[in-house]
Amino acid sequence: MGGSHSFSGIGNLILGGTVWTYADDAAGDCLGWTGSLEVPSGGQRGQSFGLSVMHLN
Numbered sequence: 001m002g003g004s005h006s007f008s009g010i011g012n013l014i015l016g017g018t019v020w021t022y023a024d025d026a027a028g029d030c031l032g033w034t035g036s037l038e039v040p041s042g043g044q045r046g047q048s049f050g051l052s053v054m055h056l057n
Helices: none
Strands: 014-025 029-039 050-056
Touching: none
Parallel strands: none
Antiparallel strands: 014 029, 029 050
16 A cells, blocks of 8 residues: 555544344354444544444344
């Protein structure tokens, strides 16, 4: 990767969590939904929000 980059300061705030909707310890199976929200709180405050939802199993 070419070029020179310099970053400083506090990055964006990322909030998230997982909800486990199914768990079977005996079979080793589980199902969860994870969501996260990236809030532009650092030097890039003028940028848009980021939202992510994942399915875990």
